[in-house]
Amino acid sequence: MIIDFQDETNEVTKDHKELIEKLLVFAGSKEGVKEDGEVSITFVSDQQIQEINREYRHKDQPTDVISFAMQEEGDGEMPIYDDKQPILLGDIIISIERAKEQASDYGHTLERELGFLALHGFLHLLGYDHMSEEEEQEMFQKQEAILQEFGLKRDGKE
Template identity: 60%
Template sequence: MIELDLMDETNSIAEETITLVRKVLQSAGEQLSVKEGSEVSVTFVSNDTIQEMNKTYRNKDVATDVISFAMEEMGEGEVEIMNADIPTLLGDIIISVERATEQAASYNHTFDRELCFLAIHGFLHLLGYDHETEEQEKEMFGLQESILQAFGLKREGHELY
């Protein structure tokens, strides 16, 4: 099991939805054989908060849907600490609740499915997946869909959970 810390700074998400996101991320961790005890935090925020983060860390002054901050990426001059007893800190996923709501309506599926999609998208970024090239995008988005479908979250909004 991976260690998940989910925080709703907007106080707007139902407890059942937060539980669903937790279960989907646990399922993804199992499907991708993520190291037992790896730690991830997920924070649900407003558009204003995510826009400020996007501006500060990515130099883009717009609200986005999800931002990931990977902890395992080695920066220049950093030394990797090797110790099997230390938990793996994968990083932080920040999700805009407002953008998730808008995108769910736009893609004609449920808010729950969109939130899970964004959580998995951020999780894959923490694991090193990207979508800079067409090949990378095909791999990452295909993996997202297979994870969601394995959990029963179909794209057409036909949830099976």
């Protein structure tokens, strides 16, 4: 899988990016994602993610992660991919400020929180959602199972 990182905050280390890349490749293999699948991950400030949240979700507040799936088709839309093209899964946008705050609030490492947020966004790109209680339970169980199997425990210890 190809993962393109953009850090608009200049706060994300090479080690953080490598950890996220390994986690998403691991999750992708578990979910049957083709090797040529592409994901973009952008790290932003709270202000930037609030602007995105306001524009696309009509919620004028910062959030921790937002994802935009490229493979979703609206009513009456035609697929924009074929077998000859790489599969563009979509974009994941993560607020570094929010990730640091939540890691502190939950008592675990920034690595665990970044992994959690990246995986959460990735599962959204694959079609998982949490609009209903049933969907939420399925998504969060899958998320926790992947994090545990990968070795990112809640307390941050691997």
